[in-house]
Amino acid sequence: MKKIQLSQTGVEVSCLCLGTLRFGTRNNYDQSAQLMDMYVEAGGCFIDTANCYDQWCSQGKGGESEVTIGRWLRERGLREQLFIATKVGFGYRDVPDGLAASTIISECENSLRRLGTDYIDLLYAHKDDLNTPLEETLSAFNKLVKDGKIRFFGASNYLAWRLADADGIASQKGWASFTCVEQRCTYLRPNPGADLSPQQIIDQNLMTYCDARGKTMLPYTPLLRGAYVRSDRPIPSPYRGPDTDVRLGVLHEVAQELGATANQVVLAWMMHRQPPLLPVFSARNPEQMKENLGALDIALSAEQMERLNQAGHCLNDEPV
Numbered sequence: 001m002k003k004i005q006l007s008q009t010g011v012e013v014s015c016l017c018l019g020t021l022r023f024g025t026r027n028n029y030d031q032s033a034q035l036m037d038m039y040v041e042a043g044g045c046f047i048d049t050a051n052c053y054d055q056w057c058s059q060g061k062g063g064e065s066e067v068t069i070g071r072w073l074r075e076r077g078l079r080e081q082l083f084i085a086t087k088v089g090f091g092y093r094d095v096p097d098g099l100a101a102s103t104i105i106s107e108c109e110n111s112l113r114r115l116g117t118d119y120i121d122l123l124y125a126h127k128d129d130l131n132t133p134l135e136e137t138l139s140a141f142n143k144l145v146k147d148g149k150i151r152f153f154g155a156s157n158y159l160a161w162r163l164a165d166a167d168g169i170a171s172q173k174g175w176a177s178f179t180c181v182e183q184r185c186t187y188l189r190p191n192p193g194a195d196l197s198p199q200q201i202i203d204q205n206l207m208t209y210c211d212a213r214g215k216t217m218l219p220y221t222p223l224l225r226g227a228y229v230r231s232d233r234p235i236p237s238p239y240r241g242p243d244t245d246v247r248l249g250v251l252h253e254v255a256q257e258l259g260a261t262a263n264q265v266v267l268a269w270m271m272h273r274q275p276p277l278l279p280v281f282s283a284r285n286p287e288q289m290k291e292n293l294g295a296l297d298i299a300l301s302a303e304q305m306e307r308l309n310q311a312g313h314c315l316n317d318e319p320v
Contacts (some may be wrong), residue, residue: 001043001296004074004276006083006122007216009152013083013156015216015271016296017046024064024278025057027284032068033075038289040078048182048218050087050126051095051111061218062092066114074116074161082121086111087156089126099129101140109151121149124182127157127198130139137175143177152264156220159203167213181210182280185219187228187240187266187308188247190191194238202277211275219270220280223292224280228262254304260294265297269308 019038023032032249036047039208053065066086073079091097095107111120123144125137141153155163155178163178172176185202200206202217210217227233228251235244255265270277283289300308 001045002271003045004278005218006152007177008214011083011093011121011151013048013278014044015276015278016044016267016293017048017085017278017280018320019055019220019280020049020065020069021106021282022057022065022284023049023053024068025054029068029071031285033072034286035283035289036069036072038286038293040076040082042293045081046083046085046278048085049102050090050124051107052087052090052092052126055090055092062095063110063114066111070114070116071079074207079117082117083126084117084120085122085154086115086120087124087126089124089129089156095127097132099125099137099140101131101136104137104140105144108144112149120150121150121315122152122154122179124154124156125158125178128155128159128162128200130180134162135169138166138170138173138175138177142170142173151181152176154178154180154182157167157200158183159200160203160209163206163209163215174240178215180216180218181206182218182220185217185270185277186222187269188224188244189238189241189253189312190234190238191241204260215276218280222270222279222281223263226263228266246312248309250307254300254308257304258298258300260298261291263291264295264298265300265308267292268298268300269282269305270296272300272305 002015004015006013015218049069051060054060055062088104089099140297144150167177184204186197190201202219227235251262251265262286267279270279281292283292
């Protein structure tokens with residue numbers, strides 16, 4: 001699996017990042033371990049989780065994914081070969097919502113314990129917290145870097161202007177700042193004004209800012225939970241717009257030309273961007289894992305990339 005430098009860190013990570021929301025809840029330990037084994041066997045090293053995964057599942061209260069990964073790391077002895085990302089910001093159990101310094105520090109300790117490691121490679125602010133001063137949040141993350149508890153920290157579900165404010169504060173204080181940004185993104189464009197909050201999308205403003213600052217962007221939910229390939233799973237309503245059918249048509253045309261699935265083309269399209277997007281993908285079973293890893297073998301031509309990028313452009317006022 002190809003590796004790319006994460007922002008300007010000098011550290012290379014896998015071009016596909018494995019998301020583990022389901023692990024320990026909807027996927028039991030053995031199922032989760034099998035999927036992680038397949039990912040590592042394919043050359044992957046970048047695993048993404050969160051302290052609260054998966055509190056949104058009926059079987060979960062939060063923390064299950066980290067516990068599952070921690071057990072797998074102990075059994076496989078792979079910690080030093082992997083780049084582990086987790087997150088803080090959403091409330092769960094008795095942990096408060098938000099990014100107060102005390103929450104960031106205490107939840108980092110909880111994540112370290114559940115993962116069974118003495119450092120985290122990347123700790124995200126899982127969502128913006130407008131009720132806590134950015135300076136307080138950044139100070140806590142910076143302290144964790146200085147203390148060796150985390151190597152880097154990133155932002156998730158932030159608007160571009162908030163990232164700019166954070167970078168300004170960090171520069172003024174001489175602190176580390178948000179290294180990268182994990183945000184919702186897929187091939188289909190959301191309708192103008194679509195509200196996906198608290199999730200934020202990778203839009204043109206964010207792309208322009210991150211490209212200028214050398215920040216890697218990591219799209220989550222790139223495959224719309226199977227909607228591109230499953231007839232029983234409709235395209236979500238925020239993505240049903242004037243250019244939806246046109247873009248879906250081009251997507252499936254390109255997939256047919258390549259003998260690939262639409263999911264594989266979506267992931268390849270992201271990785272072919274310059275600078276590349278680094279998709280955070282997941283899989284429910286080995287078949288889905290094989291399909292998604294197959295995106296690594298897809299070579300999109302410049303003409304195919306142009307068609308994918310420009311599809312439906314004249315039907316939507318949002319820039320491509």
